[in-house]
Each structure stands twice: as structure tokens, then as C-alpha cells.
Amino acid sequence: MDVTLTVNGRREQVEVGPAETLLGMLRERLRLTGTKEGCNEGECGACTVLVDGLPVDSCIYSAAATSGRSVETVEGLADDDLGRDLQAAFVAAGGVQCGFCTPGFLTTLVAVLRENPEPSEPELREALAGNICRCTGYSQILDAVAATISGRNRR
Amino acid sequence: MSVIGERVPRSDGRAKASGDAEYGVDHAEPGMIWGALVRSPVSSGRITRLDTAPALAMPGVHAVVTAADAPDTRAGWVLRDQRLFAADRVLYEGQPVAAVAADTLELAREAAAAVVLEIEPLPAVVDLDAALRPDAPLVHPDWESYVPALGPDADYPRHGNLAAESVSDPPGVDDAFARAHRVVTDEFVVQRQYQAYIEPKSAVGTYRDGRYTVHTAHQFPYNVRDRVSQFLDVRPSAVRIVGHTIGGGFGAKLDAALEPYAALLSKAARGRAVKLVNTRTEDLLTCPSREGAITRVRSALDEDGTIIARELEVIADNGAYSGEMPWLASIALHCARGVYQAGPTRVTARLVYTNTAPTGAFRGVNGTYLYHAVERHMDHIAAELGVDRREYRLRHLFDDGEELLNGQVLTDAGILREGFDAIEAAAPWAKLEAERRPYRGVGIAAAWWLTNPMPGTAVVKLHEDGTAAVITAATDNGSGAVSMGVTQIVAERLGIPPSDVFVTLPDTDVAGFDAGSQGSRTTRIVGKASQIAADEVITKLKDVAAGLLEAAADDLEVADGTVRVKGAPGTSVPIAVVAATATNTVGPIQGTGSFVTPFPDFNPGCATGLMLPSFPTPTYHVHLAEVEVDPVTGTVQVLRYLVAQEVGAVISPDGTYGQVMGGVTQGIGYALHESLRIGEDGRYRERTLESYRLPLAGDVPRVEFFPLEHPDPDGPHGAKGVGEGPILLPAAVIANAVGDAIGRPLNNIPITPEEVLAALQTAELRNVEEHMR
Amino acid sequence: MELSTADSVDAALDELSRRGERCRVLAGGTDVMIQLARREITPEHLLHVERLGELRAVETEGSTRLGALVTHRDLAVGRLGPGYAAVAESAATVGGLQTQVVGTIGGNVCNASPAADTLPALLVHDAEVTLRSVRGSRTVPLAEFVVGRRVTTRAPDELLTTITLGRPIPRTGDVYLKVGRRSAMEVAIVGLAARLTFDGTGVVTDARIAVASVGPRPLRSVGAETALVGGTGDAESVHAAAKALLQDVDPIDDVRGTADYRRRVIPGLLGRAVRVCAERAEG
Known part of the structure; x- marks a missing residue:
């Protein structure tokens, strides 16, 4: 079946299977490989993308369900003010090590900060429960978020 | 202006944060097809039927290969004990039996499922002690015919299910125990730990013009090259390994995994590039996880409570094939006393074949459980003597010029005391003790480690x-x-x-x-x-x-x-x-x-089977943790974690802190959350990231880090190794802290809420009974 | 396999009536997509119902009714208002943010997992579920709807449309407590919901206790409830309630925890729940 949707601001028409995941559609059909597959079961959050602004695990989200919707992936974050700030802060604060979880963290955080521009650290730790980072131990990721928030407040 | 010690953004950071970085799983080639492996569903058995015809008959299937299509040879990092495919017997669950290549990943997996595989189950060797009994079935009946990778002259002590053995038996141990005022004995059991990098393993292989090229995100490309060349029986230069950005490895991507299969499949598929990707469950089941082990330790004390001799025996699970493990087993000698004087020490390290997935390197390797054992044991001794745990450690602490069991001399071990001082300045021990609250506890421990030379x-x-x-x-x-x-x-x-x-x-x-x-x-x-x-x-x-x-x-x-x-x-x-x-x-x-760093001088006669003879470029580590136990559920929260670590010189502050914070987090997971149990049938019980629990943002505190900098004259700008040290001690300090919190020792890793709650409730029951008397 | 997207409840019911057992309802997909990938289910047809806006409504005037497509996130942020802390807390522990924003309450109920977090919370609020089909509509207590491990009385042509909860009662506190090994992302080792109503002197006048992950399906313990009524949440009544609760449950050893642990943890958990309910009833 064909679905028509917007991906990072661009209209796409894609043929998808009935059980196909959004992750498969992004990676294999649209060759947007920035979104990562870590577990395929909604446990690690590496595949997080935004669907109509909501952070979803694209590995367990139906590709067909995106029909008419807007999908934002890590590749589109550079076009977003908040996304760009977060990307820069992750690199500057040591929030990236192997980087495989980074796209999922960034997309999740874009959604979290759009809803609440100044979450506390405990709120952030809770909001990030669905994103696993095996490298950093999270502290420098939280530093990056703090730097993003303070940077945006200064502007 | 110097950039050393400055906050410099990592050169691959932008690519990683934008989605541009090409990881191993992202790599694709023109005309690429997909592979999948047929893996053994059981841990031990004899293959009675293997029929690939149904898979080959499927449209879109390019090739199906089995042991019959691979060179009749064995490969291995240290010992050539491994076949590419199981031929007659399967030795662990997940072992490859066949491989298929097809137009799509889905089709490749369907074709793999269509291969007919029948296995007559055989008894599985799982229990480590039982594996060493004379009547135990042999995991490798042909063990005697196996040849070390470096040739027959490089052989080492091994026999039957004993995959490697290192023994150090210095004089004076038995005498000291005979005259001991007190002997303290412990046994510690630790589970395996899965590296659980977020990028599952993958490989893209091509065979063209008589050479194999494999694209893979790998920690040690030259080792893969050698392994592929062994398995496929070509000279090493006929194999080219191209690396990609790695989504984490932590030691699990040091040896070949999918690469030789991708290479062989490409040859069978007439040179089409073939990509293999593990599912998370395949990855978990077959990853060379950190080995489970049993460590038994006893110390002889004189009337002053001073340790005058020790005996340490460790039995570690090799799994079905050796990989790097024989080389690592001898590390026991270097950690058997921790960083404390303990008199003459008899050390026996045994590595045991079992019908389970091969184990391998995971950051800090066996140091994690050896230090857990030694440092738990120190707490136990202090408790027996009724003396302060920290003070007791300082009394025995190594100093400059300490001569080790292998004869290596640590000229700078006095750094350890600086580490204790740095921790003390931030978290005064007496204050921690004075402010004790119910269900809270503190643990402290120390270690030394090498920088790989x-x-x-x-x-x-x-x-x-x-x-x-x-x-x-x-x-x-x-x-x-x-x-x-x-x-x-x-x-x-x-x-x-x-x-x-x-x-x-x-x-x-x-x-x-x-x-x-x-x-x-x-x-x-x-x-x-x-x-x-x-x-x-x-x-x-x-x-x-x-x-x-x-x-x-x-x-x-x-x-x-x-x-x-x-x-x-x-x-x-x-x-x-x-x-x-x-x-x-x-x-x-x-x-x-x-x-290359030369190995420090050592006494070659100090032990048999000592394959890693001494620790070059030593570093020193002191950790302290404060925990809180939930008396209702038995769960443990780490409230505070401090690290003092010798790093030589900080090249990148963010990189250094990232290693410390990340290593400690993996250690907290090892101590509390991650469980990788093996059933009596040799199969893992945890099989997904739902039950194999990795620490989340809410499970770890921000580590307080105190770098110690004593530049190494041979290192660039004085740098020494940083990455492994942070994971050596969390299990030790957390176990000690939990023991302190609940007033009872827990000697297994991971520490489970089950054990904690049972211990608490038993203690409460005893209190009630004592009260009633 | 094929997939169709329903654009009205009536259209969905028509489709279900036509296809019956060969059809699987797909809402947020957080369970169904995993089951499909693992090939645990192989339906001929997927009926995507997640676009049915009429099933997203939350009504708090008069009766408390929530559409089957209300997400865990909606509940976790408190869309039901005060008096439903247990529902909010249970929904907040279903997976992570990514699962909560798409996972639906109707899906959680119909999936009927023994470890379903929201079920004990719904049970202590006397939840009833309404199912519709082309044949009509029926409303049944949740306790009679979920009848076994992953088994409900939903007929193949029925769609769960609405969940109705009891109205908030003054001087009442409720709570959901979950036992797991991490701070989040846990499938409950034990989940326990409680709702206690007190009189002006602190005596429990009404009680609801329900548990998950200690038997084939989440269930209420009338024995525990009876033991609590008439007491003040004192140690003695909690002890008696725990004893009764332990008689009602049938925990097993599984990959997440042992039966022994589940039994050990229940009394303390119940005590903690009673304390929280008492505090919340005052507040």
C-alpha cells in the first residue's frame, strides 16, 4: 500500500507493507539511516523519531500509521532551532561517545523541551527512561541539555 | 596555545549528532544481498539431519553454505579450537550451523528457517565445578589435537574441559596457614555480563578477484583479518577489513563474529556483496560476554589481624570456545591480593569449557570479579576482627617499591594513598560513619590496572x-x-x-x-x-x-x-x-x-601458564559508593559515587570523565541490574533487552571524579590508560555498601532484590526472636 | 496480510463483523507490532483504529469515562483529574515516554497481560468496559472481562470503546506501586493498586486492593479489602490483609522474579500502599 507523509518537511510517497515498521521504511526505503535500530522491541529508544511531534519508537510503530502525518528524524534536526542547539551541545559537552543512541536522545529531547523548556534534572532522567546510552552514564547528556537550556535563555 | 587538557569537541561528533556517520549496520554496497544464519537451538547435541534443499529451492535465495562448504580447519585467537560451522556436534545455543544469502533480509531469514536441522540432544556441561570432575563429558573430545594460533610451541597448560590453567605456588603459604591465629574464608559467585553495545553486530562481505573484503564496525580490524584468514584458509593478506563507525563494543567486538560468514557467503553468491546483521537476541545469545566465575579465597591472619598468607582459586567459564580467554585467565595472579599486602599467596586460575556461548573480553575483563572477591573479603576480615574497614585497608596498602607475586615492582604504588586521601577529602569516612541512617551503607575499595602495551x-x-x-x-x-x-x-x-x-x-x-x-x-x-x-x-x-x-x-x-x-x-x-x-x-x-610498551620485568618462574606476565604502565584506582536499600522491595539505589583515578595526564577532560562516568555506570549495571543467567540446559534465561536490564538515566548518580596525574615519561604528554579502570570496582564497593546497609554479607553478583529482601527479612525475624527470648 | 484504516467506529465494527478472528485490531501498536515481528501472531488483516478521534475523549463530568484510545501519556499527566492517582501512576510506568505517547488504555486492557500495569489501577476504581459490535453494545465489569492470561471475553467482532470508572469519593486515597529492578522500563515483578476511603476518625470504610504479575491475570483481593475495612491502616489490619492477599495470589517463577520474592514483597508493599492512601485521603 502507498502512504503519503511528510518527512523532515518533504512530502514523500512510499510503498509499505502492512506489518512494516516506520523504522524499516525510513532506513530501507528512504535510506534515512540516521535513525538506528538497537533492539527492535521498543526497549532502547535508539530509533526514536517524532510523529506529529510525539517521540515514538519507530521500530514498533506501523509505517502505514504515518499516512498524512509529519515525521521528523535526526536528519531534519539541523533545520530546527532547538534541534540544532541540542546537536551542538551534545558534541560540546561530551554527550556523544559511540553516538549510536544519540539520534534517539536528540529527537526525544526535542519533543521533551518543546513541551517543557526547562525540565529539572530528575524530570529529565525520568523523561529519558526510554533511551538507553551504554557509553556515557548519562551525565554528559544531561550537561548538554542544561547547556542547551541556559544557552536558549541567554538569547 | 596548547590543546592538551583542553575541552576539544570530538572530531566525529558532528557526524554522529546529525545522523551522517556511517556505522557498520548502515553500510550498503551496490547489488548487495542479505544473509542470515541458521543457529543451533540447543546447547549440546549431535546433528542428525541437515537439509538445505528447501532453502535453496526458494526463489531469491542465492546460496546456502554449511560446514561442508567451508575449509576443514579450526580457527581461534589463542587456540585454534573453533570451526566456522558446527559439523557433527553443536556445542552451544546459537552456534552457526548454516548460512544463507538471499535478495532481502526477510527472505534470508525465511530461508534460514526453511533449512531442516535435526539435533539429538546430548548432556550439556554447564556447572563449572562439575565440568572439572573426571567423569564429566568432554565439551571437546578432540582437545588434544588443537594447536595454538602461534603454533605448537606456544601451547600452555590445558586438559580436557580445563581450557587453561595458571598456578602460582610460592613457598610459605602452608606454613603461614598452619601458624595462623585466624583464617577467614569466602566464596563468591558472579554471573556473566553482556556488553550490550547499542549497535548489534553486522558485516558486509565481498569476494572479488581472489580476495575477501569485509566492512565491519570493529574494535580490532587486524584480529578479524587473521580470524577470517584462518577460517577460510587463505593467507592474511588475502583478506581486507574496512572499519566503520562503531556503535559501542566494550570488548565484544575484538574477535570475529559475522565477518567470516559474510565473506564465505559472498564467495558462494558469486561475489555479490552480502550483509549480515544480528537481531538483538542473536547478538545477546552469542556475544562473548564477560565470563561467570566462582572465586574462593582464604586468608591467614596473625594475632594482630595482619594478613600473613592467602589462597585464591578462581574457576571461570570459557564457554564452548576459547577466543582470547586463556590469555586473560592468568590475570588472577595480578589481582589476587588486590592492592594490599597479604604475604605469600597461592593462586590457581582455571578456565573451563562449557556448552554455552563462548565468553570473552568485556572492559576490565576478570578484574571486575577478582576485585569484587578481594575487596568483599577485606570487608569480611575487618568485620571478623571488629576493625574499621578503611583503616584496615590502609594498614595493608601497597606503597612505592611494592614487589608483586610475579616479581614485578610497582615503583609508584604510593599513588594509592593519594587516591584514598582524595576520596577522604570529598567524603570523610568518619563523617559518613557518624551520619549513618537505617538502610544506608557505604563501601570503599581500591585497585591497580594495566595499560595494554x-x-x-x-x-x-x-x-x-x-x-x-x-x-x-x-x-x-x-x-x-x-x-x-x-x-x-x-x-x-x-x-x-x-x-x-x-x-x-x-x-x-x-x-x-x-x-x-x-x-x-x-x-x-x-x-x-x-x-x-x-x-x-x-x-x-x-x-x-x-x-x-x-x-x-x-x-x-x-x-x-x-x-x-x-x-x-x-x-x-x-x-x-x-x-x-x-x-x-x-x-x-x-x-x-x-x-609498543615493553612488559615490565617479572620472574618467569613465579607461575605456570602465566600468559600475561606483568602489567605495563600501571594505574591506580580508589572508589567509594553510598547506597540505599528499599526495605520493602530489596532494590538498591546508588546515592553517591566517588572515583579517584591515576590517569597520567588528562588529554581531554570530557573524554576522561566520559570514560569514568560510563565505566562506573556499566559497573553499577553489573552489580545491580544486569542479569545473565544460564539454565541447566545451557541456555540463557535473559534473551532480550526487556529482561537484560541496562541501567537507565534514573539508575545512576553523577560520579564525583578526582583525577590523579603522575605523567608517564613514555606516554604522549604523560598519558596512561583510562577506559577500563572505572569498571573494576563498582561491584566491589556496591556489594560492600549493601552489606553495610543491611548488616549481612551478600557475595554474589549481581546483587538481586530477591537476595537483599530475603536477607533483610531473615535478619528481622532473628531480631524478633531475640527480642522474645 | 493486509491493513486497513478505519475512519469511523461504525466502519471499524463492519470490518470486524466481516473478518472476525482473522482480524487484529491495531491501535498504538506497541504490543501488536512486537508480536508481529516475533511472529507470535499472524493475522490476515490488521485493522488500524488509532485515527478514531471519538475514542480519544475523556469525560469527567457526571461519570468518569475514557475512550479506548486515550494514551498512557494522557493518563500519566493526570487528564483524569484528582482522585485517580493510581491510574496516572500506573500509566506513567508503562514503558518509556515513547511507549506512553502511543500506547492506549484500550490496548493495554485487551492485551490482558498478567503484568499489565493499568489493570490493577482500573480494578480499584471499579472499572467497567463497554464493547460494541454490529450486534449492539455491552458493558461488563473489567474483572469479568479479563479472565485469564492474555484472555478476555471480547468476541472477535467486538471493539472495546469505553472504560468507565467509579466517581471520586471524599476522604479517599489511591496509589499504584510497582516493583521492578530499575527506576523505569520494567515489566512489573509485582504491581499493586489500592484505594481506601476513611471516615472522619481515620477508620477505613471502603477498600479496594488489586495486584498484577502474581497470577495469570491481574485481580482484586476481596479478602484483603475486607481485612482492611474497620481498621485504621494499623499494622494488625495490614498484616491480616496481607495474609488474605497472599491466599488470593498464585505467583510463579519467571525470568523477572521468583514466586518466593513476589510473596515476600507483597506484605511490605501493601503496608506502603495503605500508608500512602491514608496520606492522600487527608490531603
């Missing part, structure tokens, strides 16, 4: 625009050792910004041998090799610039993107101009550097 090399090549490329097979597994460490070191030497230094991804056709991202070695070894290479570049720059500046080469210096006359910075020429001039006159400028 193995060789590395780099070419530094100057572009005509004044930027530099570093060509090396070293890999950045995420630590920043290359993207920050090596990059900064080269930039510093050449006087150019780190953003003008580009380090290649590994390619064994291009870059010289590198011993891989392991053992905290990359910043030190490859950094040093790159520094040497950069120095050759500098010499050449000066020679060419001497002509341009009409000055003697000796009077020149390279700084701020220029070559200039010392003391006359106005007389200078940009590096780019010198480089371009060189290319057109004397030829392009590049330099080469290689480095």
Missing part, C-alpha cells in the same frame, strides 16, 4: 593545504581516544587546530597493524606512535622551510600553523606553503611512527 602505528600525512591526515588502523570505539586523544596529540605537535587533523577509519590494506581498541591502550600507544610520526613530519617541514626562510633547520620551530625562526616569530612561512613546496621539490611530506 600492544603495538600500534600511524602515518601522519601533510596535505598541501596545511592540514594533516593520520592513517591508522586504530579505532575509536566511542571513547574519544582517536577523535579527541590522537587528534589533539597530532594537532599539538604540528601546531595546527584539532579541526585540521583528520584520522582515517581503519583499513587493513592501507594502515599498519594496530592491536585494537582494548585495554585502555589507544590514546597512549597510538597517540605516541602518531607523535613520533608527527616529529618526522616536523623534521621534513623544517628542512624544506630552511630553504624558504634562509635559516638553519635547527633554528626553526613549527607552531601556530607556521614554520618560523625561533625567537623571531615574524620570520615565518605557513605550513601549507611549506607542504606545497615540498610536494613539488623533495616530494610529499609524511612521517611514520610505531610504538
Whole structure:
């Protein structure tokens, strides 16, 4: 079946299977490989993308369900003010090590900060429960978020 | 301006944060098809039927290969005990039996499922003690015919299910125990730990023009090259390994995994590129996880409570094949006393074959459970004596000039006391004790560790625009050792910004041998090799610039993107101009550097089977943790965690802290959350990331870190290894803290809420009973 | 396999009536997509109902009714208002943010997992579920709807449309407590919901206790409830309630925890729940 949707601001028409995941559609059909597959079961959050602004695990989200919707992936974050700030802060604060979880963290955080521009650290730790980072131990990721928030407040 | 010790953003950071970085799983080639493995569903059995015809008959299937299609040979890192495919017997669940290549991944998996595989189950060897009994079935009935990778002369003590053994039996142990005032005995059991990098393993193989090329995100490309060449029975140079950005490895991507299958499938599929990707469950089941082990330790004490002798026996689970394990087993000798004087110490390390997935390296390797055992044991002794745990440690602590069990002398072990002092300044022990609250506890422990000495090399090549490329097979597994460490070191030497230094991804056709991202070695070894290479570049720059500046080469210096006359910075020429001039006159400028750390002197007669004889470039570590136990659920929260660590010199503060914070987090997971149990049938019980629980943001505190800097004269800018140390002690300090919190010792890792709650409720029951009496 | 997207409840019911057992309802997909990938289910047809806006409504005037497509996130942020802390807390522990923004309450109920977090919370609020089909509509107590491990009385042509909860009662506190090994992302080792109503002197006048992950399906313990009524949440009544609760449950050893642990943890958990309810009833 064909679905028509917007991906990072661009209209796409894609043929998808009935059980196909959004992750498969992004990676294999649209060759947007920035979104990562870590577990395929909604446990690690590496595949997080935004669907109509909501952070979803694209590995367990139906590709067909995106029909008419807007999908934002890590590749589109550079076009977003908040996304760009977060990307820069992750690199500057040591929030990236192997980087495989980074796209999922960034997309999740874009959604979290759009809803609440100044979450506390405990709120952030809770909001990030669905994103696993095996490298950093999270502290420098939280530093990056703090730097993003303070940077945006200064502007 | 120096960039050493400065906060320099990692060179691959932007690509990783934008989605541009190409990881192993992202790599694709024109005309690429997909592979899948048929894996054994049982841990021990005899193959009675293997029929690939139904898979081959499926449209879109290009090839199906089995043991019959692979060279009749065995391969292995240390011992050649492994076949590419199970031929007659399967030895662990998940062992490859066949491989298929098809047009799509889905079709490849369907075809793999269509292969008919029938296995007659055999008894599985699982229990470590039972495996060593004379009547135990042999995992490898042919063990005697196996040959070490380095040839028959490199053989080592092994027998039957005993995959390797190292024994040190110095004089005086039995005498000391005979005259001991008190003997304290413990047994510790630890489970396996899965590395659980977020990028599952993958490989893309091609066979063209008689050579195999494999694209893979790997920690040690040259090791993969050697393994593929062994399995496929070609010389190493007939294999080319091309590295990609790695989504984490932590030791699990040091040996070949899917690469030889991708290579063989491509050959069978007439040279089409074939991609294999593990599902998370395949990855978990077959990963060379950190081994489970039983450690038994007893110490003899004199009337003052001083330790006068020790005996330590460790039995570790090798799994079905050896990999790197025999080499690592002998580390027990270096950790058997921890960092405390304990008199003559008898150490026996046994590595045991079982019908389970092969185990392997995971950051900190066996140090994690050896230190857990030794440091739990120290708490136990202190409790028996009724003395303060910290004070008791300080009383026995190594000092400068300590001679170890292998004869190695630690000239700088006094750094340990600085570590204790640094922790004490931030978290005074007496204050912690005075402020004790119910269900809270504190643990403290210390360790020493090596910086892996193995060789590395780099070419530094100057572009005509004044930027530099570093060509090396070293890999950045995420630590920043290359993207920050090596990059900064080269930039510093050449006087150019780190953003003008580009380090290649590994390619064994291009870059010289590198011993891989392991053992905290990359910043030190490859950094040093790159520094040497950069120095050759500098010499050449000066020679060419001497002509341009009409000055003697000796009077020149390279700084701020220029070559200039010392003391006359106005007389200078940009590096780019010198480089371009060189290319057109004397030829392009590049330099080469290689480095390897010699092993420290040791006494070869101190032990049998001592394959890793001594610890080069030692580092020192002191950790403290404060925990809180929930008396209702038995769960444990780590409230506070402190690390004092000798790092030589901080090259990158973010990189260094990232290693400490990340290593401690993995250690907290090991201690509390991650459970990898093996059933009596040899199969893992945890099989997904739902039940294999990795620590989340809410499960770890921010680590308070106190770097100790005693520069190593041989290291680049004094750097020593950083990455492994942080994971050595969390299990030890958390176990000690939990014991302190609940007033009862818990000697197994992980510490489960089940055990904690049972211990608490038993204690409560006893209190009630005592109250009633 | 094929997939169709329903654009009205009636259209969905028509489709279900036509296809019956061969059809699987797909809402947020957080369970169904995993089951499909693992090939645990192989339906001929997927009926995507997640676009049915009429099933997203939350009504708090008069009766408390929530559409089957209300997400865990909606509940976790408190869309039901005060008096339903247990529902909010249970929904907040279903997976992570990514699962909560798409996972639906109707899906959680119909999936009928023994470890379903929201079920004990709904049970202590006397939840009833309404199912519709082309044949009509029926409303049944949740306790009679979920009848076994992953088994409900939903007929193949029925669609769960609405969940109705009891109205908030003054001087009442409720709570959901979950036992797991990490701070989040846990499938409950034990989940326990409680709702206690007190009189002016602190005596429990009404009680609801329900548990998950200690038997084939989440269930209420009338024995525990009876033991608590008439007491003040004192140690003695909690002890008696725990004893009764332990008689009602039938925990097993599984990959997440042992039966022994589940039994050990219940009394303390119940005590903690009673304390929280008492505090919340005052507040």
C-alpha cells in the first residue's frame, strides 16, 4: 500500500507493507539511516523519531500509521532551532561517545523541551527512561541539555 | 596555545549528532544481498539431519553454505579450537550451523528457517565445578589435537574441559596457614555480563578477484583479518577489513563474529556483496560476554589481624570456545591480593569449557570479579576482627617499591594513598560513619590496572593545504581516544587546530597493524606512535622551510600553523606553503611512527601458564559508593559515587570523565541490574533487552571524579590508560555498601532484590526472636 | 496480510463483523507490532483504529469515562483529574515516554497481560468496559472481562470503546506501586493498586486492593479489602490483609522474579500502599 507523509518537511510517497515498521521504511526505503535500530522491541529508544511531534519508537510503530502525518528524524534536526542547539551541545559537552543512541536522545529531547523548556534534572532522567546510552552514564547528556537550556535563555 | 587538557569537541561528533556517520549496520554496497544464519537451538547435541534443499529451492535465495562448504580447519585467537560451522556436534545455543544469502533480509531469514536441522540432544556441561570432575563429558573430545594460533610451541597448560590453567605456588603459604591465629574464608559467585553495545553486530562481505573484503564496525580490524584468514584458509593478506563507525563494543567486538560468514557467503553468491546483521537476541545469545566465575579465597591472619598468607582459586567459564580467554585467565595472579599486602599467596586460575556461548573480553575483563572477591573479603576480615574497614585497608596498602607475586615492582604504588586521601577529602569516612541512617551503607575499595602495551602505528600525512591526515588502523570505539586523544596529540605537535587533523577509519590494506581498541591502550600507544610520526613530519617541514626562510633547520620551530625562526616569530612561512613546496621539490611530506610498551620485568618462574606476565604502565584506582536499600522491595539505589583515578595526564577532560562516568555506570549495571543467567540446559534465561536490564538515566548518580596525574615519561604528554579502570570496582564497593546497609554479607553478583529482601527479612525475624527470648 | 484504516467506529465494527478472528485490531501498536515481528501472531488483516478521534475523549463530568484510545501519556499527566492517582501512576510506568505517547488504555486492557500495569489501577476504581459490535453494545465489569492470561471475553467482532470508572469519593486515597529492578522500563515483578476511603476518625470504610504479575491475570483481593475495612491502616489490619492477599495470589517463577520474592514483597508493599492512601485521603 502507498502512504503519503511528510518527512523532515518533504512530502514523500512510499510503498509499505502492512506489518512494516516506520523504522524499516525510513532506513530501507528512504535510506534515512540516521535513525538506528538497537533492539527492535521498543526497549532502547535508539530509533526514536517524532510523529506529529510525539517521540515514538519507530521500530514498533506501523509505517502505514504515518499516512498524512509529519515525521521528523535526526536528519531534519539541523533545520530546527532547538534541534540544532541540542546537536551542538551534545558534541560540546561530551554527550556523544559511540553516538549510536544519540539520534534517539536528540529527537526525544526535542519533543521533551518543546513541551517543557526547562525540565529539572530528575524530570529529565525520568523523561529519558526510554533511551538507553551504554557509553556515557548519562551525565554528559544531561550537561548538554542544561547547556542547551541556559544557552536558549541567554538569547 | 596548547590543546592538551583542553575541552576539544570530538572530531566525529558532528557526524554522529546529525545522523551522517556511517556505522557498520548502515553500510550498503551496490547489488548487495542479505544473509542470515541458521543457529543451533540447543546447547549440546549431535546433528542428525541437515537439509538445505528447501532453502535453496526458494526463489531469491542465492546460496546456502554449511560446514561442508567451508575449509576443514579450526580457527581461534589463542587456540585454534573453533570451526566456522558446527559439523557433527553443536556445542552451544546459537552456534552457526548454516548460512544463507538471499535478495532481502526477510527472505534470508525465511530461508534460514526453511533449512531442516535435526539435533539429538546430548548432556550439556554447564556447572563449572562439575565440568572439572573426571567423569564429566568432554565439551571437546578432540582437545588434544588443537594447536595454538602461534603454533605448537606456544601451547600452555590445558586438559580436557580445563581450557587453561595458571598456578602460582610460592613457598610459605602452608606454613603461614598452619601458624595462623585466624583464617577467614569466602566464596563468591558472579554471573556473566553482556556488553550490550547499542549497535548489534553486522558485516558486509565481498569476494572479488581472489580476495575477501569485509566492512565491519570493529574494535580490532587486524584480529578479524587473521580470524577470517584462518577460517577460510587463505593467507592474511588475502583478506581486507574496512572499519566503520562503531556503535559501542566494550570488548565484544575484538574477535570475529559475522565477518567470516559474510565473506564465505559472498564467495558462494558469486561475489555479490552480502550483509549480515544480528537481531538483538542473536547478538545477546552469542556475544562473548564477560565470563561467570566462582572465586574462593582464604586468608591467614596473625594475632594482630595482619594478613600473613592467602589462597585464591578462581574457576571461570570459557564457554564452548576459547577466543582470547586463556590469555586473560592468568590475570588472577595480578589481582589476587588486590592492592594490599597479604604475604605469600597461592593462586590457581582455571578456565573451563562449557556448552554455552563462548565468553570473552568485556572492559576490565576478570578484574571486575577478582576485585569484587578481594575487596568483599577485606570487608569480611575487618568485620571478623571488629576493625574499621578503611583503616584496615590502609594498614595493608601497597606503597612505592611494592614487589608483586610475579616479581614485578610497582615503583609508584604510593599513588594509592593519594587516591584514598582524595576520596577522604570529598567524603570523610568518619563523617559518613557518624551520619549513618537505617538502610544506608557505604563501601570503599581500591585497585591497580594495566595499560595494554600492544603495538600500534600511524602515518601522519601533510596535505598541501596545511592540514594533516593520520592513517591508522586504530579505532575509536566511542571513547574519544582517536577523535579527541590522537587528534589533539597530532594537532599539538604540528601546531595546527584539532579541526585540521583528520584520522582515517581503519583499513587493513592501507594502515599498519594496530592491536585494537582494548585495554585502555589507544590514546597512549597510538597517540605516541602518531607523535613520533608527527616529529618526522616536523623534521621534513623544517628542512624544506630552511630553504624558504634562509635559516638553519635547527633554528626553526613549527607552531601556530607556521614554520618560523625561533625567537623571531615574524620570520615565518605557513605550513601549507611549506607542504606545497615540498610536494613539488623533495616530494610529499609524511612521517611514520610505531610504538609498543615493553612488559615490565617479572620472574618467569613465579607461575605456570602465566600468559600475561606483568602489567605495563600501571594505574591506580580508589572508589567509594553510598547506597540505599528499599526495605520493602530489596532494590538498591546508588546515592553517591566517588572515583579517584591515576590517569597520567588528562588529554581531554570530557573524554576522561566520559570514560569514568560510563565505566562506573556499566559497573553499577553489573552489580545491580544486569542479569545473565544460564539454565541447566545451557541456555540463557535473559534473551532480550526487556529482561537484560541496562541501567537507565534514573539508575545512576553523577560520579564525583578526582583525577590523579603522575605523567608517564613514555606516554604522549604523560598519558596512561583510562577506559577500563572505572569498571573494576563498582561491584566491589556496591556489594560492600549493601552489606553495610543491611548488616549481612551478600557475595554474589549481581546483587538481586530477591537476595537483599530475603536477607533483610531473615535478619528481622532473628531480631524478633531475640527480642522474645 | 493486509491493513486497513478505519475512519469511523461504525466502519471499524463492519470490518470486524466481516473478518472476525482473522482480524487484529491495531491501535498504538506497541504490543501488536512486537508480536508481529516475533511472529507470535499472524493475522490476515490488521485493522488500524488509532485515527478514531471519538475514542480519544475523556469525560469527567457526571461519570468518569475514557475512550479506548486515550494514551498512557494522557493518563500519566493526570487528564483524569484528582482522585485517580493510581491510574496516572500506573500509566506513567508503562514503558518509556515513547511507549506512553502511543500506547492506549484500550490496548493495554485487551492485551490482558498478567503484568499489565493499568489493570490493577482500573480494578480499584471499579472499572467497567463497554464493547460494541454490529450486534449492539455491552458493558461488563473489567474483572469479568479479563479472565485469564492474555484472555478476555471480547468476541472477535467486538471493539472495546469505553472504560468507565467509579466517581471520586471524599476522604479517599489511591496509589499504584510497582516493583521492578530499575527506576523505569520494567515489566512489573509485582504491581499493586489500592484505594481506601476513611471516615472522619481515620477508620477505613471502603477498600479496594488489586495486584498484577502474581497470577495469570491481574485481580482484586476481596479478602484483603475486607481485612482492611474497620481498621485504621494499623499494622494488625495490614498484616491480616496481607495474609488474605497472599491466599488470593498464585505467583510463579519467571525470568523477572521468583514466586518466593513476589510473596515476600507483597506484605511490605501493601503496608506502603495503605500508608500512602491514608496520606492522600487527608490531603
